[in-house]
Amino acid sequence: MQDTVLIVGAGPAGLSAASTVTASGYKAVVVEKEEILGGAPIISGYAKLVPSGEWAKDAIGRMVSRVEEDSGVTIHKGAKVESLDGEVGSFTAKLSNGETVTAGAIVLATGFTHFDSINKPEWGFGTFEDVLTTTQMEQMVSTGKIACPSDGRVPERVAILLCVGSRDRQIGREWCSKICCTVSANLAMEIKEISPETDVFIYYMDIRTFGLYEDKFYWKSQEEFKTKFVKARIAEVTASPDGRLLVKGEDTLVKRPIIIPFDIVVHAIGMDPNEDNPEIAKVFGIGLEKHGFIERAEHYTNTCGTTRRGIYSCGAAYGPETIDDSISQGAAAASRAVADLNALVQKAS
Amino acid sequence: MNSKDPKANNETQGVAGHGSFFQQTDLSREEAVKATDWVRKHVDRRTVDLGDRMDDVREHMYELEKDGEIIIHRITDEHEPQTVKTLFGWEKKIPTKQLWHHKSCGQCGNIPGYPTSLMWFMNEFGYVPGKDYLDETDQTSCTAWNYHGSGIGNVESLAAVFLRNFHQAYVSGKQHGHELGHFFPLVHCGTSFGNYKEIRKYLIESAELREKVKKILGKLGRLVDGKLVIPEEIVHYSEWVHVMRNRIASELQKIDVSNIRTTTHVACHYYKMVHEDAVYDPEVLGGNRTAIITSIAQALGAQTIDYSTWYDCCGFGFRHIISEREFTRSFTMDRKIRVAREEANADVMLANDTGCVTTMDKNQWIGRAHDQNFSIPIMADVQFAALACGADPFKIVQLQWHASPCEDLVEKMGISWSQAKKNFQEYLKEVENGNIEYLYNPELAYGGQA
Amino acid sequence: MATYAEMQQIYDDIRGDFRYDSELNGCLNCGICTATCPAAHFYDYSPREIVQLLWTENVEQIYDAMQEKIWACAQCMTCAARCPFKNSPGGLVAIMREVAIKHEMQSAKDVLRPFGRVMLKLITTGNQLSPDMIQPDHFPDWGPNIQKVEGDLSVLRKAIPVKTLQTVETAWEVSLKTSVEMYTIWEMTGVMKSLELMDENLFDVIEDFIDEKREEYEEWLEEQEDED
Structure with a gap:
């Protein structure tokens, strides 16, 4: 059993971890609660990924097939870990499908849950047909036609509202979701x-297109695509009698409230802790940090650890994370798990 | 490996991946629907565990009670409470019986049809005055209108007024031959409701404030066992109407109002102050806006019409309605009356607070001076409900105090305004002769027994 | 014009209020408060500006804002319900108004003078508004048709089927004992003192009224004892 690592979750981080485990000569057991592998980018039907511009289906699809074709990986789909016994070096996990997995270490790549916009009802999602989330808008983009869901007209003006479900103490979500500005x-x-006849306005509190995303996305969207960035947090979204959406904001230049008509309003939804985290914390005996994400063991010397020895984590399970960094962290967590197991074996012999 | 070469894709798809070389994602319609299924799955505030991140002040209140610091005026089974959900899906108990009417100075002074319609409903349900509800003279207003308007007053004075009034509510039962706590306060005013909740929060959070006001309440003889009395919930009359709406419609409704187009204006101080305590119901407006007012209009079968300035304040402003009237009337005409009239083509605007009704009702006439020739009847949810249940437009609903064209609504509901007015003028002669009709025995107001 | 030290003192008094730290957590400068502010539609007033001035401790501009701007706020508290940082700009304005009164700022006196009638009613009766105040001569802009039935006010009030509401000079009948208890609250919480600072004449009128009511109450108590 000390040659096996159990990986929970098969999104970008989990898939990366599984491949790293087998590349190190160890065996990986992957447990995924959904019936398909790939995590949020696949299950939620993301379109083009940042920053590569590749289709999610292609990019994450490559990661899935790499794992599926890997003889060192055992995969349990549609299954959850229901209970866990043992300790580092000899964990025994009982799965919801009746199977038992023994493993020396565990990597939790359990990811996040998308913020559901109905929790911000004054922004009109669920009330007006033409209020969408970024993921729905991505779906529209992937059909190749931009149109108002209500009547199919081509929108003259689209507003994207940033920080929906992020940076908002009113709804208990104080964190920045990190990816929404760039997305x-x-x-x-x-x-x-x-x-081309549609003008896009982005309403923001701060723009966080960090690192190399600044010119590639923030600047380029202005220089080449004439995207208008407006510093204002929208108060409410309502509709006028002709069906157009009305967005209430502040013109920060003149310090005055203004009401602006739009055809489509898009919520740039943030990342919540995985809604299963309370259950995950209980089953695996690990701690959660104050926002509800998985708590890190120690920031500098055990950056992939959790509060329990032998259990590691990575990616958006720790907090809002990009796909690229989730993949790197998955590899890092797997490496650390394998290294610790190796040390355990050495010490015993 | 996937067969497509991603690099080639990038080069042929334009900078952002689309343009004239746009290539579809290859998802079929079914696949696309399935892929976005999660969007339609509600992960709502009623299920998301907010843990310690959202503070429910009531939990701290129970701790203070346990520590022997305060007495909580509890809502018991005797109050026949109904449980509703608030903004974050928390539960709130709304007592439906044994209620202490905590009146509103603006309503009583200006829109008396509010409290009379409410008490009329209680009588219609067979409530016994003095046992199932009490209206008495031992209460002051919350004094928050003055505080918000002038800045004269302070947290301490507001807290002392709050505790004095609610202590009286607590002991009133005993004075009328029942137990302590028999009558639970029902707050008529929206600003009182918001202010009391804010003050309760400060009282629970600040030991220093509790210490200060304890001295005052002690001097007034308004402590119980040396402790402050704080009610378990602050309950607004419109919440009572909300939980009684189906009984009102099924047991008492006499007039079909399906032809009536209603718009609602919910008071800012009802659902924006301490907003986690406002009532939301998935059955009403999808749970996306507070259920109050819309729920009773719906239950009665009236049409409920949305309008673009639904969230806007009425323009009351506390001081503004007295001494900045050009603001108040401009705002209310421009952002409320015009929109309800022209956009929603409504027959009536329903509200649930004092200042809102006053502001929207009284400021329509002056609009004509600015070519704003539109008007709309303004009244409270409970007044509209009383009309639908056959209450007299004058004697009970007291529409004679309204300036807006309420007669239009009354006529559209099939009630003869002129006949009702004639009857009322006859009644006024009776009143002059001392033949006054009461909703309850007047002696009760002065501590008399039922 | 106030000295810098005076302005600093005013700021310190604002900051010293026990609510200050929970009403001002920081500021993201997002403008949602101003977006949703009814007063910002009509006045040179922006709640975001007020918050920024306080947060950056700009004592001169704070003093300036207290001359006029803070009185524009309608206290609807929509800003507090919307702010992602959970600040309460409206709550901060309430603190600033209290401090303006404490410092006897002339602007506060000017602004509050027309509000005196309401304060007189409130302090003496515990009701803010009474039927006799809502008459056409007080509110000509409400039109000649404030009421739909002509008649003597006291008769019209008696036609309200609730005993406590058959009043003309108060919104409802308040028992004498209740009023006297309220006067004690005013005195013990410094409200009478603020009133004296703001409007000495009004204060004198109210003091006389209160003394009278107290005497009445004492007499009533004695009568009760005699009867027992």
Whole structure:
């Protein structure tokens, strides 16, 4: 059993971890609660990924097939870990499908849950047909046609509202979801490219297109695609009698409230802790940090650890994370798990 | 490996991946629907565990009670409470019986049809005055109108007024031959409701404030066993109407109102102050806006019409309605009356607070001076409900105090305004002769027994 | 014009209020408060500006804002319900108004003078508004048709089927004992003192009224004892 690592979750981080485990000569057992592998990018039908511009289906699809074709990986789909016994070096996990897995170490790549916009009802999602989330808008982009869901007209003006479900103490979500600024700038470019007559406005509190995303997304969306960035947090979204959406914001230049008409309003939804985290914490005996994400063992010397020895984590399970970094962290967590197991064996012999 | 070469894709698909070389994602319609299934799956505030991140002040209140610091005026089975859900899916108990009417100075002074319609409903349900409800003279207003308007007053004075009034509510039962806590306060005013909740929060959070006001309440003889009395819930009259709406419609409704187009204006101080305590119901407006007012209009079968300034304040402003009237009337005409009239083409605007009704009702006439020739009847949810249940437009609903064209609504509901007015003018002669009709025995108001 | 030290003192008093730290957590400068502010539609007033001035401790501009701007706020508290940082700009304005009164700022006196009638009613009766105040001569802009039935006010009030509401000078009948208890609250919480600072004449009128009511109450108590 000390040659096996149990990986929970088969999104970008988990898939990366599984491949790293087998590349190190160890065996991986992957437990995924959904019936398909790939995590949020596949299950939620993401379109083009940031920053590569590749289709999620292609990019994450490659990771899935790499794992599925790997003889060192055993995969349990549609299954959850229901209970866990033992300790580092000899864990025994009982799965919901009746199987038992023994493993020396565990990597939790359990990811996140998308924020559901109905928790911000004053922004009109669930009330007006033409209020969408970024993921729904990505789906529209992937059909190649930009149109208002209510009546199919081509929108003249689209507003993207940032920080929906992020940076908002009113609904107990104080964190920045990290990816939405870049994703939205990218989305604005995609919209403009398909529908040149559509103007896109992005309403923001701060723009966080960190690192190399600054010019590639933030600047480019302005320079080449004329995306308008407006510093204002929208108060409410309502509708006028002709069906157009009305967005209430502040014109920060003149310090005055203004009401602006739009045809489509897009919520740049953030990342919540996995809604199963309370259950995950209980089953695996690990701690959660104050926002509800998985707590890190120690920031500098055990950055892939959790509060329990032998259990590691990575990616969006720790907090909002990009796909690229999730993949790196999956590899890091797997390496650390394998290294610790190796040390355990050495010490015993 | 996937057969497509991603690099080639990038080069042929334009900078953002689309353009004239746009290539579909190859998802069939069914696949695309399935892929976005999660969007339609509600992960709502009623299921998301907010843990310690959202503070429910009531939990701290129970701790203070346990520590022997305060007495909580509890809602018991005798109050026949109904449980509703608030913004974050927390539960709130709304007592439906044994209620202490905590009146609103603006309503009583200006829109008396509010409290009379409410008490009329209680009588219609067979409530016994003095046992199932009490209206008495031992209460002051919350004084928050003045505080919000002028800045004269302070947290301490507001807290002392709050505790004095609610202590009286607590002991009133005993004075009328029942137990302590028999009558639970039902707050008529929206600003009182918001203010009391804010003050209760400060009282629970600050030991220093509790210490200060304890001295005052002690001097007034308004402590119980040396402790402050704080009610378990602050309950607004419109929440009572909300939980009684189906009984009102099924047991008492006499007039079909399906032809009536209603719009709602919910008071800011009802659902924006301490907003986690406002009532939401998945059955009403999808749970996306507070259920209050819309729920009773729906239950009665009236049409409920949305309008673009639904969230806007009425323009009351506390001081503004007295001494900045051009603001108040401009705002209410521009952002409320015009929109309800022109956009929603509504027959009536329903509200649940004092200042809102006053502001929207009284400021329509002056609009004509600015070519704003539109008007709309303004009244409270409970007044509209009383009309639908056959209450007299004058004697009970007291529409004679309204300036807006309420007669239009009354006529559309099939009630003869002129006949009702004639009857009322006859009644006024009776009143002059001392033949006054009461909803309850007047002696009760002065501590008399039922 | 106030000295810098005076302005600093005013700021310190605002900051010293026990609510201050929970009403001002920081500021993201997002403008949602101003977006949703009814007063910002009509006045040179922006709640975001107020918050920024306080947060950056700009004592001169704070003093300036207290001359006029803070009185524009309608206290609807929509800003507090919307702020992602959970600040309460409206709550901060309430603190600033209290401090303006404490410092006897002339602007506060000017602004509050027309509000005196309401304060007189409130402090003396515990009701803010009474039927005799809502008459056409007080509110000509409400039109000649404030009421739909002509008649003597006291008769019209008696036609309200609730005993406590058959009043003209108060919104409802408040028992004498209740009023006297309320006067004690005003005195013990410093409300009478603020009133004296703001409007000495009004204060004198109210003091006389209160003394009278107290005497009445004492007499009533004695009568009760005699009867027992």
